[in-house]
Amino acid sequence: MLRADPARHERLDQGVDELALGMSRECTEVRVHRHDPALGGRDQDGIGQSAEEFYELTPCISKRSMALLIVVRRGPESSASAVFLAHPPSARHHACVGTSPGRNASVAELWRYP
Amino acid sequence: MLGERLEVADVADAGFTGDRAHAVIDPATGKVGSAKHPRLWGALLQCEARYLSPPDAGAPLPPVRITLPDGDETGSDDPDVDERLSALFGRPVQLTTVAPEGNGYLAVWPDIDGVVPDDFREQSAVEGTDPEGTLTGLSLGLASPPGTFFDVAALHVLTTATLERLGELEPASRFAVPRYRPNIVIDATIEPFAENGWSGAGLRFGDVLTASVLIPTMRCIMTTLAQGELPRDNGVLRAVARHNRVEIPGLGTWSCVGAYATVTAPGRVQLGDEVVIDEAAYARARS
Numbered sequence: 001m002l003r004a005d006p007a008r009h010e011r012l013d014q015g016v017d018e019l020a021l022g023m024s025r026e027c028t029e030v031r032v033h034r035h036d037p038a039l040g041g042r043d044q045d046g047i048g049q050s051a052e053e054f055y056e057l058t059p060c061i062s063k064r065s066m067a068l069l070i071v072v073r074r075g076p077e078s079s080a081s082a083v084f085l086a087h088p089p090s091a092r093h094h095a096c097v098g099t100s101p102g103r104n105a106s107v108a109e110l111w112r113y114p
Numbered sequence: 115m116l117g118e119r120l121e122v123a124d125v126a127d128a129g130f131t132g133d134r135a136h137a138v139i140d141p142a143t144g145k146v147g148s149a150k151h152p153r154l155w156g157a158l159l160q161c162e163a164r165y166l167s168p169p170d171a172g173a174p175l176p177p178v179r180i181t182l183p184d185g186d187e188t189g190s191d192d193p194d195v196d197e198r199l200s201a202l203f204g205r206p207v208q209l210t211t212v213a214p215e216g217n218g219y220l221a222v223w224p225d226i227d228g229v230v231p232d233d234f235r236e237q238s239a240v241e242g243t244d245p246e247g248t249l250t251g252l253s254l255g256l257a258s259p260p261g262t263f264f265d266v267a268a269l270h271v272l273t274t275a276t277l278e279r280l281g282e283l284e285p286a287s288r289f290a291v292p293r294y295r296p297n298i299v300i301d302a303t304i305e306p307f308a309e310n311g312w313s314g315a316g317l318r319f320g321d322v323l324t325a326s327v328l329i330p331t332m333r334c335i336m337t338t339l340a341q342g343e344l345p346r347d348n349g350v351l352r353a354v355a356r357h358n359r360v361e362i363p364g365l366g367t368w369s370c371v372g373a374y375a376t377v378t379a380p381g382r383v384q385l386g387d388e389v390v391i392d393e394a395a396y397a398r399a400r401s
Contacts (some may be wrong), residue, residue: 104388108385111296
């Protein structure tokens, strides 16, 4: 089973920290899906990849201006999937650009589960 | 355990300060107790938990007061808290703030068409049977800081519009907020199930706190369980499977309500704060 390499972990952490979170865990397979907001998030060009191939792909990810959906499939003893949405720095600027008139939204309830 | 309703909350990278900070561990298996395995842990939802004082980020957590199903109380700092909880669950348990190795738990997926992708059910299945459905082995904190007890992500939002619409579609069931265990409920004049299209969108709460939406929240048996005045009702989950199945890239098609998010700028949120949702999210929700 592959384990995250600390040096690579640090490199990931520079631009796509959610990915670093994913890579800090043991994983056996990583699948990358392009998630293009302009296409309604439906453009999947995901490729089944090994974790090693994923590491090689990360420089490309950090240059993209769109979010990427990352799926990490963990070991056979707990074959859960995890999802990480990577936001390259350039993509973060589009967040919170405002809301349209007539769509007032407010916080109605707040909950914490100790 | 049932949570506490707040008027204000400080939110950091790990979500609401003190959120999902405690868990019950089964020392025999090393797994976290989850009400998603109701036969063993359903009583969790008959317990209420609240901090005795507001937790501060970076400071040790204050004690938690736990109200047991019979109305008795115990505290996270009481010497006999494990004994009291062990008596409740009928097995030795430990209350902890430290995630066990693997942070695993067992979850039962009821046999309701469309709730969960078939391949997920098959791949996650573990040995053992449960009369309520497929027993699966999962891990907590998959998209949240390591060692936390979140199901997936550190922040969980949903809109009143979605719950209201479910109530209109299936009036026999009660789609109450506590069934979904969100952190932030957003009141908005917005399309029902708008959260389906928010993946990748930014949310701003008040002046400082911002978050980025990850994926729609996949729903499970938890929403069907009795808690407080709410009855056991599989219809709650069946309704979502009937009316709001969402394809999540790479994960298949799930029955969803609300959305998971990750904090992008920590800050304080309080009731009545304005919520700003970026335009792209609206566009996707309408398409």
